[in-house]
Amino acid sequence: MACAVGLSTACAAPLRADAVVFETLHVPVHLSGSTGPSVTQIIDVAVMRNVGPERRPLLLLLHGRSADPAERARLALPIYPANARYLADQGFVVLIPLRIGYGIAGGPDLEATGPCEDKHFTSGVLRAVEETQQVFAYATGLPYVDARRGIVMGESFGGLAAIAATAVPWPGVVAAVNIAGGDGGDSLQRPDHPCGPERLTETFAAYGAANRVPTLWLYSANDRLWGSELPRAWYAAFVKAGGHAEFVELPADKNNGHFIFNRNAAAWHPAFERFIASLGLVRSR
Numbered sequence: 001m002a003c004a005v006g007l008s009t010a011c012a013a014p015l016r017a018d019a020v021v022f023e024t025l026h027v028p029v030h031l032s033g034s035t036g037p038s039v040t041q042i043i044d045v046a047v048m049r050n051v052g053p054e055r056r057p058l059l060l061l062l063h064g065r066s067a068d069p070a071e072r073a074r075l076a077l078p079i080y081p082a083n084a085r086y087l088a089d090q091g092f093v094v095l096i097p098l099r100i101g102y103g104i105a106g107g108p109d110l111e112a113t114g115p116c117e118d119k120h121f122t123s124g125v126l127r128a129v130e131e132t133q134q135v136f137a138y139a140t141g142l143p144y145v146d147a148r149r150g151i152v153m154g155e156s157f158g159g160l161a162a163i164a165a166t167a168v169p170w171p172g173v174v175a176a177v178n179i180a181g182g183d184g185g186d187s188l189q190r191p192d193h194p195c196g197p198e199r200l201t202e203t204f205a206a207y208g209a210a211n212r213v214p215t216l217w218l219y220s221a222n223d224r225l226w227g228s229e230l231p232r233a234w235y236a237a238f239v240k241a242g243g244h245a246e247f248v249e250l251p252a253d254k255n256n257g258h259f260i261f262n263r264n265a266a267a268w269h270p271a272f273e274r275f276i277a278s279l280g281l282v283r284s285r
Contacts, residue, residue, distance in 0.1 A: 019051045020088055024077060029100070029134045031110065031127060043105045045135055046077040046096040048084035049144060057149035057281055058139055058172075059092035060132055062158030063102070065111060067186060075103035080155075083265055087153075090276065093145050097135045099128060111157065113183055119196030121160070121183055121203045128161040129168060136172065149281060153177040155261045156225075163238070167210035175279055176215045177272065179261045182234070185225025187256055192227030204234040208243030215245045216275045218268050220257020246275070 025045040032038055049056065063079050066072050077098055078084065084094045100107040110131075113124040132152065140147035150173045154162035159181025166176045184195030194200070215238075219231040235247045248271040253260040260267055 020085060021047070021049050021051060022078065022081075022084075023047050025095075025138070027097070027135055027138045029131050031100070031130055037108055037110070039100060039107060039110065041100055041105070041107050043100060043131070043135075044077055044098045045138075046079070046084070046094075046098075048078075048081075048088045048094040048096075050088050050091075052144075055144055055146035056091055056093045057146050057151070058136065059087055059094050059151045059153055060136060061087070061094055061096045062128065062132060062152065062154030062161050063096065063099070064154075064156030064158050065102075065183070069109075072102050072109075077103075080262065083262065086265065086269070090273070091281065092151070093139070093142070095135060095139055097132060099131050116184065116195035119184055119199050121196070121200055122164075122206070125157075125161050125164045125183075125203075128157070129165050132161065132165065133168075133170060136170075140172070147172050149174055151175050151177060151276075151281070153179070154181065155179045156181065156258065157183050163204065163207050163211075163215060166213050166215055166243075167207040170212075173213060174281075175213050175275070177218070177275070178215060179218045179268065180220065180223055180225070180231075180258050181217070182226050182231070185258070187224035187258065191224045194226055194230070197226075197230050197233075201230075201233055201237045205237040205241040208238035208241030208245075211238070211241075211243035211245075213244065214275075214279065215243065216271065217245055217247045218250055218271060219247075220250045220253050220260045220267075222252035222255075222257040224256040225258045 027045050030040045087094045098105045101109040110127040111124040114120045152162045152165040159178035162176040250267045253264045
């Protein structure tokens with residue numbers, strides 16, 4: 001990401017009006033301990049945005065959660081460079097927090113949801129939501145952000161957190177996008193059979209009962225962490241409880257469509273663009 005193409009935290013040459021800026025913010029967060037240990041920490045947040053004089057809507061992009069502690073420790077920014085560039089081209093200021101417990105952020109594992117036989121999803125997910133809310137609050141002070149129009153978008157565990165974000169008071173967040181959202185999956189040891197699926201159905205129903213804004217659910221036909229039926233059951237429970245949602249089945253992708261967000265991004269672009277157009281969040285360069 002060289003200065004010549006406008007991707008730098010500090011470039012000597014002036015940026016073109018159509019350039020894309022990539023930078024890293026250092027954001028202080030404090031989790032009070034209402035659902036776990038009290039933690040105060042500075043986390044890194046990647047920013048991708050197009051240059052321009054106008055304020056742009058904010059899109060918070062939440063990463064997933066590997067079951068392998070070593071993989072969680074290796075996570076580093078930028079996490080989704082190609083997808084972030086696409087989302088910036090749609091007119092968003094894209095913020096990707098590297099949350100506490102992952103990569104160089106370090107710190108305790110706040111988002112653990114318990115052993116396979118005794119899953120409790122809400123506490124771990126709420127920690128991710130609380131942290132993301134503080135990143136959003138920080139971003140409202142940035143001169144290029146329109147804090148009245150924000151979207152929370154997440155992949156895998158981040159998708160579950162994005163749906164949870166619509167069930168808490170959050171002025172400025174107008175929608176959420178869930179890509180392959182869930183928790184407790186293991187495509188190698190338990191393909192198509194995640195831990196605690198009935199309890200996660202109940203969790204999605206609770207989020208639906210408190211849901212405030214439109215949501216888009218995107219799942220591949222061959223997601224081997226959840227299988228093909230459970231995502232539809234989670235969606236149905238969410239809607240039955242009162243949630244506002246659209247479910248779009250994406251095509252199968254290689255041997256495991258759970259990774260379609262990165263591996264076949266063109267598959268989800270049309271549904272995403274229709275969704276943001278329906279919200280009045282159209283591309284602005």
